[in-house]
Amino acid sequence: MGKMIELRNVCKNYSIGKEVIHALDHASLVINEGEFVSIIGPSGSGKSTLMNIIGCLDIADEGDYILDGIPIEDYTEDELADIRNEKIGFVFQNFNLISKLTAEENVELPLIYHKIKRGERDKRVEEALKRVGLEQRATHYPTELSGGQQQRVAIARALATKPSLILADEPTGNLDSQTTIEIMELFRDLHKQGNTIVLITHDNNVAMQAERSINILDGRLTEVAR
Amino acid sequence: MQTLRMALKSIGSNKLRALLTMLGIIIGVMALVILVSLVKGATGSVTDSISDLGSNMLTVTVSDNKGNPVGLDDLVTWMADPKIGEAACYSKESMTAKYSGTSETADVYGISPYYDKIQALNLLLGRFIKSSDVTNHTYVCVINETMATELIGYTDCIGQEISLGGVKFTVVGIIEDSDTSLTRAFSKDSYVAYIPYTSLVRMSDSLTLEVTSFYISAPENGSMTEAEDRMTQILMARFEDDDDAFSVSKQDALESTMSSVTSALTILLGGIAAISLIVGGIGIMNIMLVTVTERTREIGIRKAIGARKRYIMRQFLLEAVVLCMMGCAIGIALSWVTLKVIGIVVSSLSISFNMDITVILIAVGFCFLIGVIFGLYPANKAANMKPIDALHYGG
Numbered sequence: 001m002g003k004m005i006e007l008r009n010v011c012k013n014y015s016i017g018k019e020v021i022h023a024l025d026h027a028s029l030v031i032n033e034g035e036f037v038s039i040i041g042p043s044g045s046g047k048s049t050l051m052n053i054i055g056c057l058d059i060a061d062e063g064d065y066i067l068d069g070i071p072i073e074d075y076t077e078d079e080l081a082d083i084r085n086e087k088i089g090f091v092f093q094n095f096n097l098i099s100k101l102t103a104e105e106n107v108e109l110p111l112i113y114h115k116i117k118r119g120e121r122d123k124r125v126e127e128a129l130k131r132v133g134l135e136q137r138a139t140h141y142p143t144e145l146s147g148g149q150q151q152r153v154a155i156a157r158a159l160a161t162k163p164s165l166i167l168a169d170e171p172t173g174n175l176d177s178q179t180t181i182e183i184m185e186l187f188r189d190l191h192k193q194g195n196t197i198v199l200i201t202h203d204n205n206v207a208m209q210a211e212r213s214i215n216i217l218d219g220r221l222t223e224v225a226r
Numbered sequence: 227m228q229t230l231r232m233a234l235k236s237i238g239s240n241k242l243r244a245l246l247t248m249l250g251i252i253i254g255v256m257a258l259v260i261l262v263s264l265v266k267g268a269t270g271s272v273t274d275s276i277s278d279l280g281s282n283m284l285t286v287t288v289s290d291n292k293g294n295p296v297g298l299d300d301l302v303t304w305m306a307d308p309k310i311g312e313a314a315c316y317s318k319e320s321m322t323a324k325y326s327g328t329s330e331t332a333d334v335y336g337i338s339p340y341y342d343k344i345q346a347l348n349l350l351l352g353r354f355i356k357s358s359d360v361t362n363h364t365y366v367c368v369i370n371e372t373m374a375t376e377l378i379g380y381t382d383c384i385g386q387e388i389s390l391g392g393v394k395f396t397v398v399g400i401i402e403d404s405d406t407s408l409t410r411a412f413s414k415d416s417y418v419a420y421i422p423y424t425s426l427v428r429m430s431d432s433l434t435l436e437v438t439s440f441y442i443s444a445p446e447n448g449s450m451t452e453a454e455d456r457m458t459q460i461l462m463a464r465f466e467d468d469d470d471a472f473s474v475s476k477q478d479a480l481e482s483t484m485s486s487v488t489s490a491l492t493i494l495l496g497g498i499a500a501i502s503l504i505v506g507g508i509g510i511m512n513i514m515l516v517t518v519t520e521r522t523r524e525i526g527i528r529k530a531i532g533a534r535k536r537y538i539m540r541q542f543l544l545e546a547v548v549l550c551m552m553g554c555a556i557g558i559a560l561s562w563v564t565l566k567v568i569g570i571v572v573s574s575l576s577i578s579f580n581m582d583i584t585v586i587l588i589a590v591g592f593c594f595l596i597g598v599i600f601g602l603y604p605a606n607k608a609a610n611m612k613p614i615d616a617l618h619y620g621g
Contacts, residue, residue: 085532110531
């Protein structure tokens with residue numbers, strides 16, 4: 001099985017005034033294809049920074065990051081946009097759906113950016129919505145859906161481009177416990193179907209549902225022994 | 227296509243705001259279209275009646291003689307050309323006319339013979355200025371009916387002596403007052419005297435024997451166009467093929483003044499309307515900036531899932547342009563209605579206020595430009611947002 005994600009001594013520093021914060025301090029990590037990995041850590045631990053770097057939303061100051069065989073270096077913003085579009089499916093805590101667009105239009109959006117033809121697009125949207133069990137709600141707007149349903153739409157959107165990696169940032173943070181169970185079930189299903197999933201959370205119970213957990217504290221990564 | 231649909235959707239999602247934003251453009255377009263159409267309609271009817279009055283002659287002006295000035299003898303030579311009818315030069319000055327204690331200001335035209343024919347002057351009594359008068363610069367004059375009756379006191383005044391600019395002239399002819407000729411239609415109530423061109427040259431400090439402006443007419447049964455072409459040809463040969471040295475125009479001086487006045491008026495009013503369009507454009511920019519800020523989160527999402535800069539740019543730019551064009555369309559529609567209403571209200575004036583296609587095209591083009599210019603900055607601002615910052619904006 002190939003390496004999906006490889007971080008080697010990645011550092012990321014922020015300076016607030018004169019103080020320099022080491023958000024990531026020589027972080028190294030390998031995640032293989034088809035793995036379901038959770039990254040767990042309290043707030044301020046560098047979780048978000050790690051997520052931004054893995055998600056190609058930001059570039060590391062030092063060290064190497066190789067995503068699906070592509071070294072992510074100083075690409076231009078547009079090149080990073082293309083990589084995100086092609087390789088990564090994002091699932092966010094607050095769903096981040098565009099409220100003016102219906103469920104199917106939200107799912108369609110990354111496919112439009114990927115310049116996929118209309119017929120193929122419609123097929124993939126339908127497929128993705130079916131997979132999260134929301135084919136009946138295709139024409140609903142986000143405000144007409146429950147939190148769990150919105151997160152399902154977001155997952156469908158992440159799946160639509162058939163990405164190498166699904167990157168979920170606190171996907172259950174805004175959901176009640178029952179819905180959390182449903183969404184986690186969905187993630188496990190997706191994992192069984194062969195998707196590589198990285199889930200970032202502060203919730204131990206959620207993290208334990210992954211195959212493997214990695215702890216992050218003060219920008220340093222440690223494997224959680226099970 | 228996809229982008230257009232999104233732009234329409236986003237405009238549609240806040241109709242009141244969109245309408246208020248468009249209001250600036252709507253008013254600007256209405257001002258532009260209505261004002262320019264009104265000016266064009268009004269002057270159109272005036273120019274029509276003017277050109278009815280004097281369309282059987284050409285006005286020639288020489289601005290640069292290239293060391294080869296046109297003389298009175300040249301006019302005679304050109305008249306021999308089969309494609310040219312008569313040619314007559316003229317120069318106008320204002321002078322004091324006196325007759326036994328009465329004193330009035332008169333327009334004195336120094337002319338060469340045939341001027342009466344070209345201008346279609348009707349002789350009431352006596353004779354007109356002849357070639358011999360011009361050659362010998364005699365002090366004879368032909369005056370109009372108004373001048374005869376008002377200055378001298380009676381019409382039958384052939385042989386009387388009047389003073390023009392301090393020089394004594396003998397009246398040899400009286401011209402009938404009529405309003406069919408263009409020049410006199412506007413000088414019906416004024417005093418007009420015609421004297422030999424050479425005599426005017428003698429009296430004037432600035433005037434020389436060089437002819438700088440003259441009229442020509444087409445020969446009987448000849449065409450004006452042919453006469454115009456022939457005259458242009460002759461003058462091109464004379465002035466080293468420089469068509470800036472002279473002008474041959476069908477329009478009479480008055481008509482061209484008229485048209486320059488109206489075009490100045492059109493530009494003035496159009497300019498004022500354009501200013502209001504620019505103000506409308508600033509309104510669009512303002513709202514677009516607000517929209518960009520409001521939708522920071524959306525921009526972040528779009529960027530996160532793979533929208534390139536160009537796509538975001540296009541989306542917001544298109545929104546601004548669509549907003550402008552919608553305002554433009556509404557403005558044009560409302561102007562059409564307004565012009566119809568004005569047309570009904572002033573139907574008695576027999577002036578047609580039609581929408582001018584050029585104005586519409588200008589309005590559409592201008593609106594498009596404004597949309598692009600004022601949309602560019604907000605769109606650029608949106609496109610250059612950093613995805614992480616945008617995603618975490620406001621929570």
